Amino acid sequence: MAEFHKLIARLKTALESPAPSEPHAASSNSAASMPIAPSAQRVELVSGFAREFEAVRGSFLGVLSPEEAAARIASLAREVGARLVAVGEGVTLDAAVFTHALQEGGCAVERFGKLDDGERPAALERLARCDIGIAEAHYAIASTGTFAVVGAPARPNSLTLLPPISVIVVHVERLVLDLAQALGALGPDLVSAHRLSLITGPSRTADIEKRIVLGVHGPKTLYGAIIWPRNG
Amino acid sequence: MARSPAKADFFEASRKAVADHELHRKLQSASDRHLDHVDETRAEFPPFESERDTARRIKEESIAHLDELLIELRRRLEENGCSVFFAADAEQARNYIVGVAKKNGLKRAVKGKSMTTEEIGLNRALIEAGLEVTETDLGEYIVQLRGEPPSHIITPAIHLSKEDVGALFAEKLQMPYTAEPEELTAEARKRLRSAFLGADLGITGANFAIAETGTLVVVENEGNGRMSCTLPDTYVAVVGIEKVIPKLADLSHFLEILARTATGQKLTTYTNFINGPRRAGELDGPREVHVVVLDGGRSAMLADPVMREALYCIRCGACLNVCPVYRRVGGHAYGSTYPGPIGSIVSPNLFGSAAGHLPFASTLCGACRDICPVRIDIPRMLLHIRWKESEDETRAIPWPRGAARARSGVVRFARLARHPRVARMLGRIAGAFLRPFARDGFLRRMPPPFNNWTAVRDFPVPRPRVRRDTAQEADSSGRVP
Numbered sequence A: 001m002a003e004f005h006k007l008i009a010r011l012k013t014a015l016e017s018p019a020p021s022e023p024h025a026a027s028s029n030s031a032a033s034m035p036i037a038p039s040a041q042r043v044e045l046v047s048g049f050a051r052e053f054e055a056v057r058g059s060f061l062g063v064l065s066p067e068e069a070a071a072r073i074a075s076l077a078r079e080v081g082a083r084l085v086a087v088g089e090g091v092t093l094d095a096a097v098f099t100h101a102l103q104e105g106g107c108a109v110e111r112f113g114k115l116d117d118g119e120r121p122a123a124l125e126r127l128a129r130c131d132i133g134i135a136e137a138h139y140a141i142a143s144t145g146t147f148a149v150v151g152a153p154a155r156p157n158s159l160t161l162l163p164p165i166s167v168i169v170v171h172v173e174r175l176v177l178d179l180a181q182a183l184g185a186l187g188p189d190l191v192s193a194h195r196l197s198l199i200t201g202p203s204r205t206a207d208i209e210k211r212i213v214l215g216v217h218g219p220k221t222l223y224g225a226i227i228w229p230r231n232g
Numbered sequence B: 001m002a003r004s005p006a007k008a009d010f011f012e013a014s015r016k017a018v019a020d021h022e023l024h025r026k027l028q029s030a031s032d033r034h035l036d037h038v039d040e041t042r043a044e045f046p047p048f049e050s051e052r053d054t055a056r057r058i059k060e061e062s063i064a065h066l067d068e069l070l071i072e073l074r075r076r077l078e079e080n081g082c083s084v085f086f087a088a089d090a091e092q093a094r095n096y097i098v099g100v101a102k103k104n105g106l107k108r109a110v111k112g113k114s115m116t117t118e119e120i121g122l123n124r125a126l127i128e129a130g131l132e133v134t135e136t137d138l139g140e141y142i143v144q145l146r147g148e149p150p151s152h153i154i155t156p157a158i159h160l161s162k163e164d165v166g167a168l169f170a171e172k173l174q175m176p177y178t179a180e181p182e183e184l185t186a187e188a189r190k191r192l193r194s195a196f197l198g199a200d201l202g203i204t205g206a207n208f209a210i211a212e213t214g215t216l217v218v219v220e221n222e223g224n225g226r227m228s229c230t231l232p233d234t235y236v237a238v239v240g241i242e243k244v245i246p247k248l249a250d251l252s253h254f255l256e257i258l259a260r261t262a263t264g265q266k267l268t269t270y271t272n273f274i275n276g277p278r279r280a281g282e283l284d285g286p287r288e289v290h291v292v293v294l295d296g297g298r299s300a301m302l303a304d305p306v307m308r309e310a311l312y313c314i315r316c317g318a319c320l321n322v323c324p325v326y327r328r329v330g331g332h333a334y335g336s337t338y339p340g341p342i343g344s345i346v347s348p349n350l351f352g353s354a355a356g357h358l359p360f361a362s363t364l365c366g367a368c369r370d371i372c373p374v375r376i377d378i379p380r381m382l383l384h385i386r387w388k389e390s391e392d393e394t395r396a397i398p399w400p401r402g403a404a405r406a407r408s409g410v411v412r413f414a415r416l417a418r419h420p421r422v423a424r425m426l427g428r429i430a431g432a433f434l435r436p437f438a439r440d441g442f443l444r445r446m447p448p449p450f451n452n453w454t455a456v457r458d459f460p461v462p463r464p465r466v467r468r469d470t471a472q473e474a475d476s477s478g479r480v481p
């Protein structure tokens, strides 16, 4: 890596030149000036999330128990005439509750596990053919209406990318106020070990005369729900 | 498409662009809409100003420790299983990527939007090496079909109307003509989806590279970047050395200001974190990840205490939209991958003297400095470059003819201005003499040596009583009119 060492040497020399004349005075009031009180403000977080999520054109299904969410998703699948639905492994939830409801409603369900490299192209094709993808997020951000989705073999990242309809749920305890809190909660170890996507609304473009069109590459429709178990 | 940024034709190109009223309308409406959104989102977010300061400070510190940060970034990326290549210039970067493509026998590349790959002219190199290259960002896809470079770093097809795109798709994609953005987008989705599923090479840039975790961060709205780094078996990211930030926790400060200024969103739809090849048993992600870290003139900017500030740029594109020159002439007139105010600064550094005229393509009005999320003082740098240019004997662009004379004219004027009474008297005489030749109070043409002035702008004829500043008026005479 001779080039690398040359570059580092170049940078060292460059940095020896005097620093920019007036270094910018950073303001003293820190960025984290928003009040935080997680449990007391849970309801506020929920309503904030719902508002922001709708503002980025997500469709909010509501605050639901796992069973209610499963029923709601199954009826959604019926409404859109879905046949094949991909369900990722839960984070806090047992995804079986979704699987059962969907199967009872007559959908075929695609689940995931560890794959050999050889099986990958076929698995991707199958996932791309699914009508709906269902995933549980690690965290959700109230101030921006964002889901933080972390990938794993049984919970592929493209579950929220390839199917035209995406459903993402999150446990109410994993609702945080802002991006800084979400990144703090995820932490460096998790971020460097997994594929992480922050998802804020359905895929969109404004490339033609700045007109917003949804579903340009990823899902055209994004449903979101907050799971608040009855006894929780 | 790679484009030689090597034509000192800004003045010619801008003359044409200014005459193009349709272009003017498109640019104006697109950038106005953008600025309205930006104002709104910023106003709704009280910590915006302090986030700006924090982001600025982090950039200052990162750039000041660039050497150490790059060493750490490289180590962490390699630990995550990436191959890291440091490219001193565009050619090395291109050769490396073409080498990867050859070694793996790759045929079909999909690209997310990346100004850095535009900068190094990657597409042409890959096409020459026999690959099929598809731009997958809708705007980039459109300009690629037209055989054009992008005209804006955030919205590449900003110079086109929906009718333009409709006609283009009808011609190139053989679809029935429509000017409905919905339908045009649906057609592009269909074509590009199959390109993604069939591609063996994915290429994107990155907005940030986190040293602590060895993670690249790509922000986007469409999902094409996410596809490019998820589906193909080989993935290449091209990243400028200035993109590195120290810690994961630093990232939020940038993300809180980037989308708000770039598009007026709170966050972009997707923020993708890429940190290496897929792990055993995983469905997603490439088998090989190559990170090309590009110097390409950046270390020279680092060495210049004034220019260093340009490395803080997070490429939000806002300075383009507020720039009165950009709004008038559009991106293509600049003839560089990076147009607009920030482009006028970095282009001469990245592309050499060929872009040396761009720093002169500004009115120094300061709008770019005010909107810049990391508070880059662009006018100050433009002045600095202009000054360096004027000191440099081997300057890239010849002074306009008569510049020396113009200079001495200014010196003479300065001497004259020191004697207000004489100046006033001369002004009155000249005014009386010139007034009959004026139209609407301006002279369109004057005889030499003053034709230097009227060649590029009109000259206001002195009024019968020269109006002066009252402060100046209380001069030696003590008389106030």
Ligand code: SF4
Binding pocket: B312, B313, B314, B315, B316, B317, B318, B319, B320, B342, B368, B371, B372, B373, B374, B375, B376
């Ligand atoms: S100079 Fe500032 S405003 Fe212009 S693109 Fe860079 S960050 Fe944005």
